[in-house]
Amino acid sequence: MRMVVATALIALTASAFAVAQSGARTTAGPAPAAPKSYGLGRVATADEIKTLDIDVMPDGRGLPAGRGTVAEGAAIYAAKCRSCHGAAGEGGSAERLVGRESGPNFNFAMDPTLVKTVGNYWPYATTLYDYTYRAMPFMAPGTLTPNETYALVAYILALNQIVPDDAVMDQASLPKVKMPARDKFVPDNRKGGKLVK
Amino acid sequence: MDGRKTISRRQALAAGTAGIVGAALPIAGQSAEQAARPRVPADPTKVQGPLSTDVGGRSPFEQPKRVSLGARRTSSLTPLQDLDGIITPSDLHFERHHGGVPAIDPAQYSLLIHGLVDRPLVFTLADLRRFPGRSMIRMMECSGNGGRAYRREGNQTDVTPQQVDGLTSTSEWTGVPLATLLREAGASPKARWLLAEGMDAAVMTRSIPIEKAYDDALIAYGQNGEALRPEQGYPVRLFLPGVEGNASIKWLRRIEVADQPFMTREETSKYTDPLPDGTARIFSLDMDAKSLITEPAFPDKLTGAGWWEVRGLAWSGRGKIAKVDISVDGGKSWQPATLDEPVLPKCHTRFRFPFEWKGGETTLLSRATDDTGYTQPTLDVLLAARGPATAYHFNHIRGWKVLADGAVKFAGGA
Numbered sequence: 117m118r119m120v121v122a123t124a125l126i127a128l129t130a131s132a133f134a135v136a137q138s139g140a141r142t143t144a145g146p147a148p149a150a151p152k153s154y155g156l157g158r159v160a161t162a163d164e165i166k167t168l169d170i171d172v173m174p175d176g177r178g179l180p181a182g183r184g185t186v187a188e189g190a191a192i193y194a195a196k197c198r199s200c201h202g203a204a205g206e207g208g209s210a211e212r213l214v215g216r217e218s219g220p221n222f223n224f225a226m227d228p229t230l231v232k233t234v235g236n237y238w239p240y241a242t243t244l245y246d247y248t249y250r251a252m253p254f255m256a257p258g259t260l261t262p263n264e265t266y267a268l269v270a271y272i273l274a275l276n277q278i279v280p281d282d283a284v285m286d287q288a289s290l291p292k293v294k295m296p297a298r299d300k301f302v303p304d305n306r307k308g309g310k311l312v313k
Numbered sequence: 314m315d316g317r318k319t320i321s322r323r324q325a326l327a328a329g330t331a332g333i334v335g336a337a338l339p340i341a342g343q344s345a346e347q348a349a350r351p352r353v354p355a356d357p358t359k360v361q362g363p364l365s366t367d368v369g370g371r372s373p374f375e376q377p378k379r380v381s382l383g384a385r386r387t388s389s390l391t392p393l394q395d396l397d398g399i400i401t402p403s404d405l406h407f408e409r410h411h412g413g414v415p416a417i418d419p420a421q422y423s424l425l426i427h428g429l430v431d432r433p434l435v436f437t438l439a440d441l442r443r444f445p446g447r448s449m450i451r452m453m454e455c456s457g458n459g460g461r462a463y464r465r466e467g468n469q470t471d472v473t474p475q476q477v478d479g480l481t482s483t484s485e486w487t488g489v490p491l492a493t494l495l496r497e498a499g500a501s502p503k504a505r506w507l508l509a510e511g512m513d514a515a516v517m518t519r520s521i522p523i524e525k526a527y528d529d530a531l532i533a534y535g536q537n538g539e540a541l542r543p544e545q546g547y548p549v550r551l552f553l554p555g556v557e558g559n560a561s562i563k564w565l566r567r568i569e570v571a572d573q574p575f576m577t578r579e580e581t582s583k584y585t586d587p588l589p590d591g592t593a594r595i596f597s598l599d600m601d602a603k604s605l606i607t608e609p610a611f612p613d614k615l616t617g618a619g620w621w622e623v624r625g626l627a628w629s630g631r632g633k634i635a636k637v638d639i640s641v642d643g644g645k646s647w648q649p650a651t652l653d654e655p656v657l658p659k660c661h662t663r664f665r666f667p668f669e670w671k672g673g674e675t676t677l678l679s680r681a682t683d684d685t686g687y688t689q690p691t692l693d694v695l696l697a698a699r700g701p702a703t704a705y706h707f708n709h710i711r712g713w714k715v716l717a718d719g720a721v722k723f724a725g726g727a
Contacts, residue, residue, distance in 0.1 A: 153497055156440045160425055160433040168425055168567050171508055171518065174576045224587035225700025228464075232582060239595075240576045247578035250516040257412065257514045297593075301585065304597040308631045308685025312694050 172246040176291030179245065182262035183286040186279070189271025192264050196253045205275045207231075210254065214275045222300050235276030239301055241293035244269050245285075266290070350374075377405055380475055387411065388455075390479025393607045393626065398653070399450070399661040401482035403537045407558075408544045409455055409480070412514025415564050419540075419548040424532070428507070428570035431499025438548050441532060444489040444497075449531065449554065452628045452661045454600050455480035456557035456584060459707035462726055463692070470714070470722035474607045477711065477723060481628070483661040484545075486552045487535030491568075492527045500570050508569040508577075509551045509562040519560045520574035521553065522596070529554050532565065555630030555659035556598045557705070559584055589700040600630030602689050603708035604637050604664070604681035615670055615719035623650070623666040629683035634662040636682050641668050643676035643712070650679070658684075670715065676724050678712045692726025 172178040193205075201207060205214035215233040224230050224237070234244060249265045251257050260268070270285040279285075279293060306313045351373035354360045371377075377395035382388045388409040391401055408414075419438050427433035458480035461472065495504075504523050511517040521530065533552040534541060541547040546563030553561045559579055574580070574596070586594040604627035615621060623641070627634045633656055638647040650664035664679070682688040690698075695709040712724035 150445070154444060154493075156443055157434040157436040157497065160427055160435045164435070165425065165427050165433060168510075169427070169569065170516075171510070171569065171575055171577075173571070173573065175573075221591035222587070222593070223591070224593065225589045225703050228702040230702070234582075238582050240581060243576050243578050243581055246518075246575075250518070251412065251514070251578075258516065300591070300593050301581075301595040302588075302592045304594050304599070306594075306597065306599065306601065308599075308629075308683065308687045310686050310688070312687075312690040312698050 170246075170250055172242045172249075174240045174242050174291070176242060176287060179242070179287045179290060180262040181287065182266050183284055184263050184265070184267025184270050185284050186267075186270045186274040186281050188263075189267035189269070189274075192260075192268055193271050196256075196260075197268070200254060205233075205272060213272055216276060216296065218297070222297070233276070234272055235278060235296065237297050239295050239298045241269065241273060241278075241290055241295055244272060245290060377402075379405055379408070380479065388480065390475045391482045393474040393479055393481075393605065394610055394613075395475075396607070397663075399483050399626070399655075399663050400537065401484060401661075403484065403539065403542050403545070406453075406482040406484060406536075406542065406545055407455065407480045409558060410513065410515075410544065410563070411517055414544045415513045416543070417512065417548060417564060422548050424549060424565060425567045426494055426498045426570070427567075429501035429504045429572065430495075430570050431501075434494075434498045436494070438534065441489055441534060441549065444493055446487060447490055447531065448485055448487040448535070449529075450483065450485045450655075450657055451552070451554040451659050452481060452483040453552070453558045453561060454603075454628070454630070456559065456597075456600065456705040457707075459603075459711075460704070462711055462723075463695070463703075463707040463709065464701070465725045468725065470724070471611055472723045473612065474605055474610045478605045480558070481626075481661070483628075484536045485538065486531055486533045488531045488533035488549075488552065491530035491532055491551070494532060494568075495526060495570070498570075503572050504570045505572050506574045507571060508567070508575045509560075509565060510567040510569075511546075511562045511564040512566040513564050517562055517564075517579070518575065518577040519562055519580055520577060520596075521551075521560060522598075523570075525553060525556065525598070553598075555600055557584060557600060557630075560598060584705060586699065586703055586705055588703075589697075597706065598630075600628075601706060601708040602629035602631070602634070602681045602683040602687050603627065604634075604679040604689060605711055606639075606677055606679050606713055609677070609715070609721045610713050611721050611723050613721045615715060615721065617719070618670050618672040621668045621670055623668045623677055623679075625664055625679050626661045627652075627664055627679070627681035628659070628661050629681065629685075629687070630659055631687065632684040633658045634681055635684045635686075637662075637664040638680045638682075639664075639666040639668075640678040640680075641666075641675060644678055647680065670719075672717065674715065674717050676712045676714045678710055680710050695726075 200210035201213050212231050213234050216235045218236040219227050266285040270283050273279040274281050377392045379389035391405050391407045422438050424436045459478050462477050506520050531552040534549050549565050550563040551561050551565050586597050606625040608624045627637045637650040639650045640647045650666040653663040656662050680689050690709055692709040709726045714722045714724040
């Protein structure tokens with residue numbers, strides 16, 4: 117009995133080998149076309165989108181309800197930002213936030229002593245809200261409320277003399293702030309080829 | 314005392330039959346350097362070697378290491394001088410992170426795609442792995458790579474290829490094309506940009522042009538045959554071939570499709586290029602063609618006149634390397650190097666050039682040209698185009714000076 121099974125196995129193996137060897141017997145054809153949808157993943161709920169969608173665009177889309185004043189921002193800054201960014205945004209273990217000096221003709225390419233700050237380089241005030249809300253304070257990221265963030269943004273903009281000391285930042289006012297470096301940025305014109313740009 | 318040392322050495326050799334053992338106490342007559350070398354059997358044909366292991370390791374004689382930059386350790390450099398071929402071992406791929414390396418459970422992981430789409434979708438890692446996949450061998454370079462060479466800080470000569478240009482690495486990346494996911498979600502014809510967002514403590518974000526997303530952007534889960542390393546974005550990252558590394562968002566949790574760029578902190582206040590005309594380039598994503606000789610280079614020393622091989626890497630973020638020219642006389646004459654196969658687009662390409670050193674001082678230079686016809690510029694040309702204080706995209710020609718005694722020193726740009 118055992119002998120018979122063994123013989124049958126050998127025969128089976130041999131015939132499988134023969135089929136594998138003769139590629140002509142297999143049906144050749146194109147791979148199936150990609151379907152319009154693979155039907156993978158699931159539809160996201162409005163709530164889960166809302167939880168993650170914290171970004172803010174230059175025109176103000178994404179800014180939440182809330183408001184903050186320069187004076188409120190000064191108090192929050194002293195408690196949560198000053199230890200790294202300095203008493204008045206002059207920098208410390210973290211980068212400098214305040215300064216309007218950009219030399220003659222926005223001289224950052226030529227003068228290595230210039231320091232890029234919110235006041236002399238950042239083109240959009242909304243970026244300050246977005247970044248502060250998502251990533252600051254460094255040792256407790258993502259813990260600021262919208263009101264606190266509006267207040268800090270107001271304070272840092274005021275330190276840079278971009279908004280007055282009585283400014284209030286909210287959904288409506290923040291996108292209207294025009295930053296000093298707003299018109300300095302140009303698209304990339306490098307495209308390869310012989311010219312070094 | 315001598316007796317104890319002898320016993321210690323004998324014990325070490327006995328242990329050596331089961332494998333290589335660590336350094337022991339110095340033996341009389343041995344230098345500290347000799348004593349520090351791993352012990353191996355004097356004749357490996359006379360002892361059985363160690364048996365199979367679950368995870369392999371390097372020979373104890375080979376200890377390539379990344380070098381971290383600065384006290385905050387937010388980046389580390391690939392030891393280019395220790396590598397052959399074009400693939401960077403995954404544990405030596407350069408790092409750059411802004412909120413440390415997050416620990417993420419792949420079972421908890423999901424990717425959200427929303428915004429200008431017909432169906433906002435959430436994908437698990439299993440979903441992503443089920444889509445038709447793609448592998449590609451491509452380089453990634455940080456656009457701040459090579460700043461030391463550009464600025465010639467203190468005219469440093471004793472710096473290695475790793476210290477000069479170690480923020481570039483090549484891997485085989487595996488994943489699902491981003492285009493597939495955009496089609497699955499039904500991205501709107503109005504889509505122009507998308508936001509990629511990470512789940513690290515920086516909740517890192519960059520805006521990506523939609524053309525790049527549909528061209529060759531990859532949602533990657535594999536690197537060199539295994540899962541991504543944590544510091545490379547485990548379990549899932551965006552990978553944008555040829556583009557400055559910062560835009561290839563790691564630990565990817567969200568993609569938002571939109572009609573305009575988001576103007577995040579990185580792409581406005583950081584990764585922009587001030588120009589001498591008083592403007593600043595924004596979204597300067599592509600990495601220009603570049604090359605670097607990795608051997609001979611500091612701290613190598615040519616031990617004698619005669620034949621040596623000049624070796625290095627060349628790459629372009631725009632396509633394939635068309636040629637690499639080498640000068641062994643400080644730029645007076647140039648000759649083409651041999652390019653090792655494969656020569657892949659947006660990928661490190663290995664070049665080789667036979668060099669007969671006749672003794673005496675000379676400078677070795679390499680100059681890459683890509684298939685768009687762009688040639689790596691001299692430092693003077695790049696300085697004129699960008700200004701001395703620009704902060705990214707430093708791709709000028711680099712040089713290594715061979716001194717009369719054979720010592721090789723970094724010679725900055727040429």
